[in-house]
Amino acid sequence: MFRFFESLIDPYPQDEPRTPPNGLLAFLYHYSKPVLPLLAVMSVLTALVSIAEVVFFAYMGELVDWLGASERGAFFAEHGWELAGMALLIVVVFPLLVLAQSLIVHQGIFGNYPMIVRWLAHRYLLDQSLPFFQDEFAGRVSQKIMQTALAIRETVMKLMDVFVYVAVYFTGALFLLGRTELWLVAPLVVWLAGYMAIAVYFVPRLRRISKAQADARAQMTGRVVDSYTNIQTIKLFAHTLREQDYARGAMDGFMQTVYKQMRLVTKLTVCLQTLNSLLLVAIAGIAIFAWHQALISLGAIAVAIALVMRLRAMSDWILWEIAGLFENIGTVQDGINTLAQPKAIADTPEARELTTPHSEIRLEHVRFRYGNNGGGHSEPPVIDDLSLTIAPGERVGLVGRSGAGKSTLVNLLLRFYELESGRILIDGQDIAGVTQASLRRQIGLVTQDTSLLHRSIADNIAYGRPEASEADIIEAARRAHADGFIRGASDSKGRTGYAAHVGERGVKLSGGQRQRIAIARVLLKNAPILILDEATSALDSEIEAAIQEQLFALMEGKTVIAIAHRLSTIAMLDRLVVMDAGRIVETGSHEQLLRQDGIYAGLWRRQSGGFLGLDAQAGTSSGPHVMPTT
Template identity: 75%
Template sequence: MFRFFETLVHPYPPGEPKTPPRGLLAFLLHYSRPVLPLLGVMSLLTALVSVAEVVFFSYMGDLVDWLSNAERESFFAEHGASLVGMALLVVIGLPLLVLMQSLLTHQSIFGNYPMIGRWLAHRHILRQSMAFFQDEYAGRVSQKVMQTALAIRETVMKLTDLFVYVIVYFVGAMFLVGRADPWLMLPLVVWLVGYIGIMVAFVPRLRQVSMAQADARAQMTGRIVDSYTNIQTIKLFADSHREQAYARDAMDAFMQTVHRQMRLVTLMTVTLTILNSLLLVSVGGMAIMAWYFSFISLGVIAVAIALVMRIRFMSNWILWEVAGLFENIGTVQDGINTIAQDPAVLDRPGAKELVVPHGEIRLEHLYFHYGKVRDDESRPRVIEDLSLTIQPGEKVGIVGRSGAGKSTLANLLLRFYDLEQGRILIDGQDIAEVTQESLRRQIGMVSQDTSLLHRSIRDNIRYGSPHASDAEVLEAARRAHADVFLDTLSDPQGRRGLDAHVGERGVKLSGGQRQRIAIARVLLKNAPILVLDEATSALDSEVEAAIQEQLYALMEGKTVLAIAHRLSTIAMLDRLVVMDQGRIVETGTHEQLLKQDGLYAALWKRQSGGFLGEDIDSVAGTTTTVTNEA
């Protein structure tokens, strides 16, 4: 039975994720569609349970009148059938209704509903561009996804519960007491006006505080996660007090919102208690006076007092539910600001799969400034009217000082960003017209900032080819010279070798070990286009020399774009392209560029230990401007 209800809702809806709408109701509906029919049935069952309870209150009033007026000898003969009927309703009918309501609520909706939100939001966030993640804390984004998914469920379910309970109970109470004496409805009407006034006065303020609190909570979480992610840097600079102050600043901001919220809660609770006390006294007093003048029976007094007590307890619950509702609405609206963003880089309608039979790359008049508008020549350039053709199978090295635009060029080739002008063609296909996934499947990349997944060595290497066998994974590790340290690896769970987990971003491995795992991953991927961005920068000279042989073997039959500060690693490539301030200023082989005695020759001469010098005071045809590369 439980399994049946648990599988009524699929928590992982299929289909491509879409950008959710930014309107609150539309956003809630976007993540609620799979459960809307069940929410409707749940609301109906909740209404039936509420009606049954109101009917029971009415019956209790009748019972009081029967007991006060009936003869003992004839009591069961006159009212026995009614007593049995009410007993069956209480013992069988009500539990069955509650069982069905609970199965739908807890088995079908409660767990699956927020998982739908997490699944859809996570898949949408994964489609976001690189710029999105560069502008956000990873911890803050994950917190928003988790908080918002839960808040969506709480908002919708609280709305349906409140709507049903308020209508059924209040309308039922008005009907029961009004049927006996219309004047008894007056205190209820006055109470309702006062209750609405309390909500109007306090709830919007609670909503504003809750939005601020949700953002402060996410900011606090983001700072804490940022500290843990960069724990090595914190310990290296031995400044834990500054890091504590950084976290405490966010915690203080969060606590300020908590204090504001609790002050409002205290004022709201006291005000509601006063209002409820006045309702109880006024209804009780009017009911007693009406009985005194023989306008109503004792049963009506019992019903009126019981309903007022029920309303009194429910009013506290409802007010807290409304406050919680608006707190969740604040969380949802805060989440909308993060989640409901269109990815900056999107596949165009009808985008096709990229096919790379040869591997020719053509860059035609590229302009790119990371979204900045160049309004004067003094502003830094990133890529400025750059054109370059790389023949199929050609190995081209990109050289230049820091900030010349080398890594940006690689990012544009991978379409992490869209060009402002120009186009990039691979075998005559504009990369803006093909799917991003098919483009990146055809390009293997090893970067200088190697990041591994917090999974096993096997999973990290197999990321290059998900269906590769263990033998192929081991061969890739051997070719990347990663096999020499595999047997030494273990983790706290006792997993060893290929099964050992590497820690967040691969922190349990040295820089050289991470780099070799990354190279093994690309070796296994075996894409026709290869991008090397300082691929051996973290390796010592002996290991680098050994891996260079494998990289040269990997390059065979591939189109290669290699970026390096260490010129010795790319001097043997087919052609070198020298960049400065987003432009190509020289091109040729290593020997040809040395003969030109230009920027490349100056860089070669000023190398220290094989690395480019960062400052070049006087080079013909160049400037001393150094720009920051994103």
């Protein structure tokens, strides 16, 4: 039975996630569509439960009157069927309604609903642009997903539950009291007006504080996660106390919202309890006076007092539900700011799969600057009117001082950023018109800053080709000279070898070990276009020399772009392209560039000095761009 209700909703809808709308109601509807049928059933069952409770109170009043008016000997003969009906309602009908409602709410909705939100939001954010994640704390983004998913569920369910329950229950209470003595309705109406006034005053204030609190909580989580993610850097610079202060700043901001919230809570509690006490005194006084004047029966007094006591209990619940509703609305509105951001880089509706029969790369008048998303020109161009053609199978080395634009060019080729002008073509296909996934499948990349997933070594290598066999994974590791240290790897859970986990971002491995796993991953991927951005920078000379052989073997038949500050590692490539200030200033083979005695020749001569930096004799760049060569 439980499994049936748990499977009424698929928590992992396969529809392609779209950009969520910015409006609150539209945002709630966007994530609630799969759950709407069950939410409607929940509302009907809630209404039936409310009606059953009101009918129960009516029975209680009738029972008091029967007991007062009937002879004991004839009581069961006169009212036996009514008592049996009351027992049936209490023992059978009401529990069945509660069971049905609980199955719908707890099995059908409660777990599946927020998981739908998490699933769709996570899939959408995975397709967000690289700058989106560079501008946010990873912990803050994940916190927003978790908070918003729960807040959407609570907002919608509280809204429907409270509205239906209050509407049915309060209407029933008015009817029961009004049919016995019209004056009993007056205190209830006055109480309702006071109750609404309390809600109007306190709820918006709680909502504003809750929204600020949700943002402060996410900021606090982001700072804490940032410290843990960069724990090695913190310990290296002995800045534990500095990080404590950094986290405490966010914690203090969060606590200020808590203090403000709790002050309102105290005021709200006192006002509500005072109002409820006045209601009880007013209803009891009027009921007793009406009984004294023989206007109502004892049963009516019992119903009136019981309903008031029930309303007193409900009023706390209702107001806190409303406060919780607006608290969750504040959290949802805060989540909208993150989750509803449109994708900065998105596939066009007519985007097609990239095909690479030859793997020719052509850049035509490419221009790009950072910080130009809003159309402003706050930063100078990093790439300025650059044109370059790389023939199929050609191996090209990019050379230039730090900041010349080499790595930016690689990021543009991968379409991590959009061009300001110009275009990039692969085999005549503009990369802006192909799917990003197909583009990146055709490119293998090894960077100097290798980040691994907190999974097994085998999983990290197989990321290059998920369908690869175990033998293929081991062969790629062997070719990357990683098999030796992998065999001896282990983790805290007793996993060894290729099953050992590498820690967050691969922190359990040395830089050289991470680099070799990254190289193995690209060897396994075997894409037709290969990009090496300081691919061997973290390796010692002996391992580098051994891996170079594998890399040169891997280059066969591929179009290659290689970036290296150690010019000796790329001197044997087919062509070298020298960049400076976002432009191509020299191009040719190693020997040709030495004969030109320009920037490249100056950089080559300075290799023996241990760095690749500013050469006053051979360039026009300004600023001390110093880059270690070892």
